[in-house]
Amino acid sequence: MFFRWDWLRPVLTAPIVPTLGPVHPHVLTVDLFEDTLRAAVADRSFLHYDKDRRWSSEKDETVLRGDVVHQSDHTLIPTLTRRGRGTVKVFAYGHRDSVVDDAAELSAKLAVVHDVVNARVVRPLGPENPFPRGTRIQLQDFTARPCLDPGGPVRPVTDWPATVQGTFAPFASAMAADGLAFLHGQMQAGRCGPVLAAAVDGRIVGAIGPMEVRPDAIGCPQLMPQYFAVLPEARGQGLGRVLWRAAMHWGQSHGAAYQLLQTEVGGPSDRLCQSEGLTSLGFSHTTRA
Structure with a gap:
């Protein structure tokens, strides 16, 4: 055991x-952190529950x-990616402000x-933080209340007529x-689940997926x-909310217990999720080192 819980x-x-x-908080255990260390020495292998397995053959x-720096009052966990010009990120866990330095x-x-x-430095901040910034982590609990079908001009892309499907590209x-x-590339290759799309006047103007x-x-x-x-010219008509509610209805209908969403603080998706009671x-919060 590397980490002291x-x-x-x-x-x-x-x-x-x-x-x-x-x-999800219910999976936040020392084993989860230990697993990331084991994967690090397994030749860029994925953990079986890693969501990124959908998009690549290797981590x-x-x-x-x-x-890794692991002490009684703070823990620093650095990661490396070679994507692009390469990035080192250090996840800074600790209550004192100097942990960022x-x-x-x-x-x-x-x-x-x-x-x-x-x-880069990644600083997790609690939900009670008086100065929220960066990306908000939001929980949609499908066991708490029903997610009703919102209706409206939303259906899977493949369920629209061919002329409408042709506007997805x-x-x-x-x-x-x-x-x-x-x-779209993943859809064409058959590598992802269904995508829900909103169409107005025979043209797709918004989408959410894969489901x-x-x-x-x-x-x-x-x-x-x-x-x-959603296309900029189609915003302000409530289509984003209808798409999102259709996605939540799909998730609940297909047995999901929850979803985690990441939204830019103060952005349109953030305001939408907050208004929906997540x-x-x-x-x-990520900063340059």
């Missing part, structure tokens, strides 16, 4: 695990196990050691910055994260 648990202000991202980000120093040093360009291209072009339910670290079914976008689990 009596040291680590008190500083886990938000349920964020290196290389895995946000997790890109791994823990730099030999550089310690993490920045470690990140900058390791970026030089591993010859990568980017050095230009929609995806226009929303490439939101990941829709990548998603997939997979087990978490303890076997509980979770609705996986989706790409979600539970805030905390924040992830």
Whole structure:
């Protein structure tokens, strides 16, 4: 056992695990952190419950196990990815503000050691933080209340007439910055679950997907994260809310117990999820080292 849970648990202000991202509080155990260390020495292998297995055959980000700092009042866990020009991220767990400085120093040093360009610090913040910033982690609990079908002009892309389906490609291209072009490629290759789309006047103007339910670290079914976008000219008509509610209805109808969402604090998706009554689990704030 590498980590002492009596040291680590008190500083886990938000349920964020290196290389895995946000997790449900019910799976937040020392074993989860131990698993990330074991995966780091297994030649870039995925953990069986890693959500990123959907998109790649090998894990890109791994823990730099030999550089972990684990002390009674704080823990620093560095990770490395070679994607692009490379990035070292140090996850800084601790209550004192100086833990960010310690993490920045470690990140900058390791970026030089591993010859990568980017050095980052990831600071989990609790939901009670008076100055929320970065990414909010939100929980949709499908066991709490029914998620009704919102109706409206939303259905799986493949259920729309062929002429409407043909408008998905230009929609995806226009929303490439939101990941829709990548998603379209996965759809064409048959590598993902269904995608829900909203159409107006015979043209797709919004989409959310892929819709997939997979087990978490303890076997509980979770609705996986989706790409979600609405064309700028189609916003302000409530289509985003209808799409989101249709996705939640799909998840609940297909046996998901929950979903975790990450939204930019103050952004449209953040405001939508807050208005829909999701539970805030905390924040992830990333800065340059």
